[in-house]
Amino acid sequence: MIEGLHPALLMLLGALVLPLFRGIWQKVLSVLVPVLALIAVAQISPGSSAEFRFAGVDLVMFQADQLSLVFAWVFAIMAVIGNIYAWHINDTGQRVSAFLYIGSAFGVVFAGDWFTLLVAWEVMAFASAYLIFASASKAAVAAGFRYLMVHVAGGVLLFGGIILHGVQTGSYLTGPLDHGAGGLAYNLILISFMLNAAVPPLSAWLTDAYPEATVTGAVFLSAFTTKTAVYVLIRNYPGAEVLVGFGVAMALYGVVFAVLENDCRRLLGYHIISQVGYMVAAVGMGTEMALNGAASHAFAHILYKGLLFMGAGAVILMTGRRKLTEMGGLYRTMPITVFLYMIGALAISAFPLFSGFVSKSMIISAANGDHRAAVALLLTVASSGTFLHTGLKLPYYMFFGKDCGLRPAEPPVNMLLAMGLAALFCIGIGVFPQLLYAQLPYPVDYHPYSGSHVTESLGLLMFTLLAFVLFLKYLDPEKTISLDTDWFYRRGASLFMWIARRPVLIWEQWLITLGDGAGLRLMHRLSRVSLRLDTQVIDAAVNGVALTALRLGMLLRHLQSGIVSHYALAMIVGLILLFGWPLYVAMGAP
Known part of the structure; x- marks a missing residue:
């Protein structure tokens, strides 16, 4: 039995109550409820509750273990930080949708059965979409609809996989799936999870939608959707070998596309894909160290990526610009923002004494320990690319570089406070990694601060810095639009519309012409022949029968005398004729 209140319940109740308050009281409540959720997580002990049977299916709505708790901890921390960051806004809709989004993320990590997970999964998709729509620009609305369609499609795949899995196994409880059995159910569920994890070529929704979200909404988006996908992959697909290749490809893919990007938040979006690639690859390895690495890197990533999005959002809020080609020289008036952003940049780049160093290195070490030298090498190369673009290129062109002439002030104090809290976690985890390691699902026997590891990491980072200076x-950045895997979707949609407007429309018009021309004339002729047949044959026959019956009736009328003896005589004559005629014929036969 679990001790403690489900944090999802607190967030959902908060979403119901928030619209009843206005002004400062709503803002206070928006921070107080996540703090209560954080306290609730601290009181949860491993076990399960809210178990019942519905329609012949066992449901476990609240199940906790070390894996779910490590994700719940970071979700609760990010919920507090994100709502502090959003303190200054006056949009009730954004706050309610953020609460629903966070609450449904808690619902996913504590779900013990597939149907509870599915419901939370779909609520998460719809609630997060509002954070994109709330920008209210034409591009944001279009991106929001694309985001929603993709995730609804993923939900349909997940639902289909769940039903097939239940029919095949007779159980709807979550847990590691049989890789050997495979099958349609296994693959449908895996694809839906990979879609939410933004595994290419199913990743275009992320870099399409996140840059269009509101300044505060993008911070929440960066924290929950892809990381809940990592959680369910760890929970249900540990050791799925196919994920190793996909994860490595993700890590490199995000880095390569970040080279081409000019939009600061889209660049950070590509690095979400890259960093989640490390986690996906670790899940595919399936060893205890690799799974610990995936969970710890998800924890660290939520905080430093949130910090990076908060820094970029602060710049967008104060300047109204998103393109690196339109920025530069902002360090003069935004030094605190620059300082806090750089802490996140050093963390994602895996600098020693920062959180990314103690989590990312665990995954690479797990690859080496599992005799996957090529995987370790490629992930190391991707890490170098991360420092090149997120740690050097983006801050250089956004805060330094060519002076754009803008002199914006620092963002509101609440935004700086939230960034400061995230920065403290980035440093604290890096300096005291055992605090994080103690929360991981498996015992940890890993020491990141060995002399060789620190030396190798610093050497690689310094070499990357030298390359940046030499090839600056x-x-x-250029004023271009990068073609992502969504090119295939867009071209496919264009091809579909071309088919609809050309061959299909031509065929439809030909059928209409045929019907209005020869076909219509033939129908007219057939109708005229039918009219003649009806009037000259059928109606004539009916009228003839009616006239004959009328005349026969008139004749019989004259035979009626009204005398009973006449009627009796007629009946006797009739009977004689009826029976006598056959007798006569029979007697006359030879």
């Missing part, structure tokens, strides 16, 4: 002029 080739890294200048």
Whole structure:
């Protein structure tokens, strides 16, 4: 039995109550409820509750273990930080949708059965979509609809996989799926999870939608959707070998596309894909160290990526600009923002004494320990690319570089406070990694601060810095739009519309012409022949029968005398004729 209140319940109740308050009281409540959720997580002990049977299916709505708790901890921390960051806004809709989003993320990590997970999964999709729509621009509305369609499609795949899995196994409880059995159910569920994890070529929704979200909404988006996907992959697909290849490809893919990107938040979006790639690859390895690495890196990533999005959001809020080609020289008036952003940049780049160093290195060490030298090498190369673009290129062109002439003030104090809290976690985890390691699902026997590891990491980072300085002029952002895997979706949609407007429309018009021309004339002729047949044959026959019956009736009328003896005589004559005629014929036969 679990001790403690389900944090999802607190967030959902908070979403119901928030619209009843206005002004400062709503803002206070928006921070107080996540703090209560954090306290609730601290009181949860491993076990399960809210178990019941519905329609012949066992449901477990609240199940906790070390894996779910490590994700619940970071979700609760990010819920507090994110709502402090959003303190200054006056949009009740954004606050309610953020609460529903966070609450449904808690619902996913504590779900013990597939149907509870599915419901929370779908609520998470719809609630998060509002954070994109709330920007209210034409691009945001279009991106929001695309985001919603993709995630609804993923939900349909998940539902289909769940039903097939239940029919095949007779159980709807979550847990590691049989890789050997495979099958349609296994693959449908895996694809739906990979879609939410933004595994290419199913990743275009992320870099399409996140840059269009509101300044505060993008912070929440960066924290929950892809990381809940990592959680369910760890829970249900540990050791799925196919994920190793996909994860490595993700890590490299995000880095390569970040080279081409000019939009600051889209660049950070590509690095979400890259960093989640480390986690996906670790899940595919399936060893205890690799799974610990995936969970710890998800924990660290939520905090430093949230910090990076908060820094970029602060710049967008104060300047109204998103393109790196339109920025530069902002360090003069936004030094605190620059300082806090750089802590997140050093954390994602895996600098020693920062959170990314103690989590990312665990995954690479797990790859080496599992005799996957190529995987370890490629992930190390991707890490170097992360420092090049998120740690060097983006802050250089956004805060330094060519002076754009803008002199914006620092963002509101609440935004700086939230960034400061996230920065403290980035440093604290890096300096005291055992605090994080103690929360992981398996015992940890890993020491990141060995002399060789620190030396190798610093050498790689310094080499990347040297390359940045030497090739700086080739890294200048350009006013271009990067073609992602969504090119295939867009071209496919264009091809579909071309088919609809050309061949299908031509065929339809030909059928209409045929019907209005020869076909219509033939129908007219057939109708005229039918009219003649009806009037000259059928109606004539009916009228003839009616006239004959009328005349026969008139004749019989004259035979009626009204005398009974006449009627009796007629009946006797009739009977004689009826029976006598056959007798006569029979007697006359030879």
